Amino acid sequence: MKKSTDKFLLIVFVLSWLLVSFHEKEVEQQPNILFIMTDDHTQQALHAYGHGLLDSVYFPNMNRLAKEGALFKNSFVTNSICAPSRAVLLTGKYSHINGQVDNVVPFDWDQANYPKMLQAAGYETALIGKIHLGGKPQGYNFSMTLPGQGSYYNPEFIKNGDEKLSFEGHCEALIPQFVMDWLENDWDRSKPFAINYHTKAPHRDWMPEEKYLDLYEDQEFEFPANFFDDYEGRGTAAQEQEMEIINDMYWGWDMKFESNPFTGEPSRLSAPFDRMTEEQMAAWNAVYGPENEKFLKEKPTGEALAKFMYHRYLRDYLKVVKSVDDGIGEVLDYLESQGLLDNTVVVYTSDQGFYLGEHGWFDKRFMYEQSLSTPLLVRYPKEIKAGTVVEEMVMNLDHAPTILDYAGISKPLEMQGNSWRKLVAGESIPWRDAIYYHYYEYPGPHSVKRHYGVRTDRYKLIHFYYDVDEWELYDLQNDPDEMNSIYGNPEYAEVQEMLYQKLGELRLQYGDSDELNQQFIKQSTSKN
Template identity: 80%
Template sequence: MNILQPTNPRKSDVRQSSKVKGSNYKVFQVFLIFLLAVSCASKEEEQQRPNILYIMTDDHTQQALHAYGHGLLDKVYFPNMNRLAKEGALFKNSFVTNSICAPSRAVLLTGKYSHLNGKIDNVTPFNWDQATYPKILQASGYETALIGKIHLEGKPQGYKYSLTLPGQGNYYNPEFIKNGEEELKFEGHCEALIPQFVIDWLDKDWDRSKPFAINYHTKAPHRNWMPEEKYLTLYEDQKFPFPKNFFDDYTGRGTAAREQEMEIVNDMYWGWDMKFEKNPFTGNESRLPAPFKRMSKEQMDAWNSVYGSPNKAFLDNKPMGEELAKFMYHRYLRDYLKVIKSVDDGIGRVLDYLEKQGLLENTIIIYTSDQGFYLGEHGWYDKRFMYEQSLSTPLLVRYPKEIQAGTVVEGMVLNLDHAPTILDYAGIPKPADMQGESWRQLAAGKPFPKRDAIYYHYYEYPGPHNVKRHYGVRTDRYKLIHFYHDVDEWEMYDLQTDPDEMNNIYNDPDYSQIQEMLHKRLRELRKQYGDSNELSQQFIDQIK
């Protein structure tokens, strides 16, 4: 048919043309309807994809969270964290693969063990060019943001927006790095600022045609525990009992437990940790002075009004022995809990915002920490060891569409599993090199194969706190640890009869079959995850 219309068409041509036009119009209508349906379906599908709020604190331990019921801190209650436990799932057996800050964050992002993602300790660089779950979410249509502490050098990748603390960051009047480039300084306390930055991004910058995925990372309760002004007096009138193994002499344990440098009484800094200008016993400046220079006069006056009198009383009396231990333990523990109170407030503010905006029910909220911490157990603070308090970490998850309120998950999970789980919730298959497994079915209370064992590997030695290199396996009842590098020592514990890990049973003949089973399982896990003595030696050589 001639597509050129005649100058003077005949009636029959006009009728034919009308028929063609009518036919084309109907086809066009059908096509429009199809496009509209597809568009609506895409928007509906996009709206149904859950938002993801991943909250990570730094050094928050299970025994400092009332929902875990450890009993040490019965008088301390964090309502917003406990709300997440009541309205969602609490994972009783949540563990990390390498109990130290930066490597733990690298495991979160990549879903791979430290020896594969390359971030074995706080010193070695992190390769941002490798695949991470935020990159995958962003490529699939999520609006991504990183706000708070990341503790990984380099420009963050996989985020539309980032506002991060440089390194460890500061509690008072902190600097932040915007999008990996521009440094900005803010007045105030970082645990009041960070949640407000989260809300601001949601309120002003988030493209609401897409689901969001936010990494909301706090500084607290990382050392040096500088409380907000409004909480300086909180818990000051409360007395806490020593953990029953606070005065541990490490009898029966190996070299690692005896030679560590993380004891509250012997290794804390009088300035940085205890908030004195000088060492009360020598009169010398503390190795790390109290970080008061960042504070305004008003902030410093508020600080002195609370800490000045107890510090003067201490200097007048200079207690020794158990009284010295009691003072240092309480100064540490109270400050640690005060900064967690600020974190809990921030979580509450973000939850309130999501609820007011009608976003709460379609948002998966994951609360965890980069590892656990010692609150005087074995006389310690800090982390690193494969003993329970630093190996375990809180994990609370709220998502009412799938998770029944008050769910308690007994199965063992790892921070290795968070990346594949988040991708699972987003409807995205995990990459083949991600070693973790999704815990989504566990959280939903559905039948799911449970892990029979987890694998752990710590590398940062020689280094801060002098904790020797070690790797090991933990089952639901037993634990086997190998300390290596400049020693060759094994420890084994029955967590059912010895939950405080005071009695090394490695050479106990009554446990010989258990020891054999654990060695076999350890070899299997090392093979499964691609770890070996040769790789460990490569890392040793690399650090040298």
């Protein structure tokens, strides 16, 4: 009898061990996913990238992700503008395939996206913050989103696609709180979670949180080397853009004056103070009022004017990034306190890069490096060694396949990106040697002409089209600031021919063509 009992107990033990092992394997295959996306954050404003422009500015929680996980040195977008970039993230498809070529056309939520696939695989999904895609979000058990661009102060949110709610406070303090509230009160802990945690900052109009209004105000920054760019050595696209800090920023929205200090006329976009309470406005005026009064007395011109505008822009930009970093820290600390952090794949990126005075610019859109590239940091200690640096070229096109890969889900054939999971884990796998880019929103804000192009590890070929037919070629090793196009230079004839061929191959691979371009041009002109 004792032998039978012992045998029975042994069988029970083995079965229990197998069940536990199977469950642990399942958990390993389906970690939690925290995908953090800022709006217009750029590598130059992240100490971990070591560009040198802002070495004195340190965001500890973003840098924590780089130290405890991986930093991707060559992370790029397929179309450097908000709504298209977000559509690429969700669908894993280029703009010409998912239909979101610009900020104007409506997004098709009925098409497949990776949150829907995660839901089907047993995940609980949440979208919190900015999405900037019209329509009711699909693929989420819960959503709390900003309408359109949203507001920094006392913002409105839309809950689950239809319920409008108003909150007092700063959006970059509210959004991480909503993330933690959902995890604490609504998440079904029997399932893994997948959260899209999307901030508004540092998108224009850069209105800092009250506690950071005076941050960096005593700090001086050097102009980028090409701040006073005259655009010689490039075509008409660089010359005809409307995104110069000195000439194209608004005295109200950007510089925070009630009216143009030189003419007294109202700014094209007035200072965005209408949502602030009296207390918030008083705190704002205590910091900006004296500086504005000093400016009105001195009325600086030339380089002194450029210095004021550059610093007003850059300081406000960095202040709102500081609030973002605080929020990331709060969420990471919460996950750690709950014992969840090490089984969570944490991804930090932005929807595109941004100009912080390079070429004298703000904004994005161009295929030049500062807007083409974007930060990408990933923490997952079960697979990623602390301090990992990834050199390979990845794109936002790859994020959806990668997230599915971590969840143990095969990507659908229609997804055009590839998972970088093995790359960041240190495995050697076949990978791309070039990326393809295409920007469509012209005529439109900032007047950046339509263009597409190819970038390799060293060279970049760009074709501007629609109302021009111009090509630019850059040797990024010899001209990292992209100041002089070498297109047509006999010394680069073989390189130019190689890039033509590579560009043709990528357009064929991703299904882009001149015929599609004409269709999108017709759609654009019919709307206008």
